[in-house]
Amino acid sequence: MGDSLSSWLALREPADSRARSTALTRVVADLFREHRPVRILDLGSGTGSNLRYLAGHLPMAQRWLLVDRDPVLLAEAAAPTTGCLVETRCLDLGESLPPEIFAGRDLVTASALLDLVSPEWLGAIARECRESGAAVLFALTYNGRSQCTPEEPEDDEVRELMNRHQRASNHGFGLAAGPEAGEYAAQSFREAGYRVGCAPSEWVLAPEARELQRELIEGWAEAAREIAPDRAAIIGPWLERRLAHVEANRSRVTVCHEDLVAWLPDHEGNSRETVRSLSAAAGPVSGREAIQPLDDHRAVSTRQAIRRA
Ligand SMILES: C[S@@+](CC[C@H](N)C(=O)[O-])C[C@H]1O[C@@H](n2cnc3c(N)ncnc32)[C@H](O)[C@@H]1O
Numbered sequence: 001m002g003d004s005l006s007s008w009l010a011l012r013e014p015a016d017s018r019a020r021s022t023a024l025t026r027v028v029a030d031l032f033r034e035h036r037p038v039r040i041l042d043l044g045s046g047t048g049s050n051l052r053y054l055a056g057h058l059p060m061a062q063r064w065l066l067v068d069r070d071p072v073l074l075a076e077a078a079a080p081t082t083g084c085l086v087e088t089r090c091l092d093l094g095e096s097l098p099p100e101i102f103a104g105r106d107l108v109t110a111s112a113l114l115d116l117v118s119p120e121w122l123g124a125i126a127r128e129c130r131e132s133g134a135a136v137l138f139a140l141t142y143n144g145r146s147q148c149t150p151e152e153p154e155d156d157e158v159r160e161l162m163n164r165h166q167r168a169s170n171h172g173f174g175l176a177a178g179p180e181a182g183e184y185a186a187q188s189f190r191e192a193g194y195r196v197g198c199a200p201s202e203w204v205l206a207p208e209a210r211e212l213q214r215e216l217i218e219g220w221a222e223a224a225r226e227i228a229p230d231r232a233a234i235i236g237p238w239l240e241r242r243l244a245h246v247e248a249n250r251s252r253v254t255v256c257h258e259d260l261v262a263w264l265p266d267h268e269g270n271s272r273e274t275v276r277s278l279s280a281a282a283g284p285v286s287g288r289e290a291i292q293p294l295d296d297h298r299a300v301s302t303r304q305a306i307r308r309a
Helices: 001-021 022-031 049-053 071-076 117-134 156-165 178-191 210-227 229-247 265-270 273-281 288-307
Strands: 040-044 062-068 084-090 108-110 135-149 193-199 203-205 253-263
Touching: 001 049, 001 135, 001 210, 022 049, 022 062, 022 135, 022 193, 022 253, 040 049, 040 071, 040 229, 049 062, 049 108, 049 135, 049 229, 062 071, 071 203, 084 210, 108 117, 117 178, 135 156, 135 178, 156 210, 156 229, 178 193, 178 253, 203 210, 210 229
Parallel strands: 040 062, 040 108, 062 084, 108 135
Antiparallel strands: 135 253, 193 253, 203 253
C-alpha cells in the first residue's frame, strides 16, 4: 500500500497546499503566538504534507508527533526546518486512541483524513481533544461536490456512486462519514464545548494538471464500478471520454473540500484580533457559515461550483 499511496500523496500535495484556507491557518497561528514551543499532533499524517504546509505558518519552535498506520509513509516524513522537532508513531487510530498522544498538545490536526473516518470516531476525537485542551485544525475534507468541464451526461451519476462508495468504506474507523464528515465534525466539536469555524478549500485543477486529473478520474471510475457493478457499461465509456478531455488539454476539475478550525473559549485570551472577530461571528449562528466570509473569494467560488454541480 505504502508506495502507491506515497506517489498519490506526492502528486496531490501542491494542489492541497494551494487549496487550504489561509484564513483558518491564520486563526490557528494567532492562537499560539505566545507559545514556545507549540506541541502538535498530526493524525493520519502520511508522509507529512500537513507538517510541511503548517510549519512555515506557525510560530517557531514546534514539536510534532506524526501518527499513521503505514510505516512506509512515516519513514518518508522529514522536518522542513531546523526549528521543528518531529517524532513519528506507527499506530492504527481506528483500533485505539491512546490518551498519551493527546496529552499536553496545543493543536490536534489532520489533512485529507476526515472523510475516511466514522461519526463515532469524530465524537471520540472531540472528547480527547477537549480533555487535553487542544485547539483543532482539520484541512481538506471532501464534501461530496465536484464539477468537471466539458460536462458529460454521466458526471452526476458517477459522482453520486463515488460518494456512495465513500459512505460504504471502512478504513478501520467504522463506516466512513464520507461527504458528511465535515458536518459531523462540526457537531461533535460543538457538543464538546468548542467554537467551530469552516472555510472552503477546493481544488481547482487546470488542464495542465493532467496527471492529477487522470489519477482522480480513474479513482472515481474504480469506486463507481465497485459499488455498482451493474453500471459498468455506462462507467467505462464515461471514463474514456473524460480521459480524452484530459489528454486533449481541455479538462478542468473542481473538487470541493472544507477546512475546519475549532477552539475553546479559553484559547481566546491568547489571541489577537482574528480570533476575537471570528469568535464574535461564530456566536449567534452556525460557526461553519459565519466564518466563510473571512475567506470571501473562496466562499464565492465554492458557492458557484456548488450551483454548477
Ligand atoms: C488521504 S491520506 C492523507 C495523508 C496526509 N494527511 C496528507 O494530507 O497527505 C490518509 C492517511 O490516513 C492514514 N490512515 C488511514 N487509515 C488509518 C488508520 N486506521 N489509522 C492510522 N492512519 C490511517 C493513511 O495511511 C494515510 O496516510
